[in-house]
Amino acid sequence: MKITDMMLMCLRNLWRRKGRTMLTIVGVVIGSCAVIVMISMGLAMSQAMDEMLGSWGDLTAVTIYNNNRGMSYDSSSGSSSSEKPKLNDDTVAMLGSIEHVSYLIPKMELDSSMVTVVAGRNDRYKLGWAQVIGVDLSLLSKMGYSVEQGELPDEHSYDKSLVMGTEVAYQFTDTKKHGSAAYVQKMQLADGSYTKPFIDQVGETIKIAVNNTKKQNDDGSYSYGGKGYEFKVTGTTVLAQDPQWETPYSLFIDISLAKEIYAAYNKLNSVKKASEPEYSQIKLIADDMKNVDAIQKTVEELGYSASSMAQVRNEMQGNLGVIEMVLGGLAAISLLVAAISITNTMIMSIYERTREIGIMKVLGCFTGNIRMLFLMEAGLIGLLGGIIGTIISYIISIVMNSLGSSGLTEMLGIYSVGEGGQLSIIPIWLVLLALGFSTLIGLISGYYPANRAVKISALEAIKNE
Secondary structure, three states, rough: OOHHHHHHHHHHHHHHHHHHHHHHHHHHHHHHHHHHHHHHHHHHHHHHHHHHHHHHOOEEEEEEEEEOOEEEOOOOOOEEEEEOOOOHHHHHHHHOOOOOEEHHHHHHHEEEOOOOEEEEEEEOOEEOOOOEEEEOOHHHHOOEEEEEEOOOOOOOHHHHHHEEEOOHHHEEEEOOOHHHOOOOOOOOOOOOEOOOOOOOOOEEEEEEEEEEEEEEEEOOOEEEEEEEEHHHHHHHEEEOOOOOOOOOOEEEEEEHHHHHHHHHHHOOOOOOOOOOOOOOOEEEEEEEHHHHHHHHHHHHOOOOOOEEEHHHHHHHHHHHHHHHHHHHHHHHHHHHHHHHHHHHHHHHHHHHHHHHHHHHHEEEEEEEEHHHHHHHHHHHHHHHHHHHHHHHHHHHHHHHHHHHOOOOOHHHHHOOOOOOOOHHEEEEEEEHHHHHHHHHHHHHHHHHHHHHHOOHHHHHHHOOO
């Protein structure tokens, strides 16, 4: 029997019992809808989680901190070691050779005990509190920094350019004034603008002077002397992934100059056996988010203290996995009911078509063709249910997402997730999976009835009324 003949016979048989067929298809529609919608909600929650973590920090970054002052801890032996891993240039070269590390971003901090930051004629304005950070200025844009005012420095001016945080200008005090007059508080005015600080936030010349720790002022601060390093402020920087204090209250200079200032500090203060400059932090950027865990594990095995957003992501994914399992379980129950419905329909069809089966056998029809006929009918029920269920799932998804973007979800007690308030995301692979799975359910459900059909005796079947 030709496959086309079998397909036409299959369609005629289903149409002949269209009422029962439609009711069976409805069961598959409900099951496939449940699978698609439940999984799409899980995908939306997963995307929302990644977006939230991405706003907290780079998901491909592993950050190494230099916070093991004096000694490091050997977890394998349970004892401490006086030889702590150092964060220096040799470390950078070694870490850069780790597999899947795309590039590294070392940071070097110069705290207020080492330098004094001043501006204005005769150093009139003095920075009360902020930190100077040395970084590779060419990597600022890769680190996610953008400018609120001005621009990032170009490659020809790294040695004399400075980028400062949005709050730094308001940390300068006027050394010629006293009391509240020596400060400018950042306040928004009636026209939407802010109070003007003592210095210009863009174009101002900032001097970083080295402190002389042998000379201390009455207020507890150190006198500064030696060479003063002058920089021009090219812009104020912001970083959406860093809502904490580091970005708004920092001044960024090129890391080579930070090392030079560190050496000048040691020379001015006659530091004997001065140690080589160490980085306060090294950030490793993975070539792919999936490789972050492996990189972090390698770094920690080398004895460094490291962290990444992957740790938080894995914990949240574990919780999300439980939710997805519950949603998937509910959908599986719907499909199980649909499978039982298909099996029941096909068994009833066999009872009604016993004589037809006997005639097919007497006419010489192969048992394989008879089995294939019933399997095709069951598979077609599953496929049609999957197609209709997919269409309805898209409609449900559109309605859910429109509720999420319109703000009605908050009124209904439902909270939108994902970019643009998406509650449901249906990728093409999910559609193909649902269609394939619903068809497979139909075939599996029809396997027992099909086998039962081929075992019917031809003579007994013909006698059947």
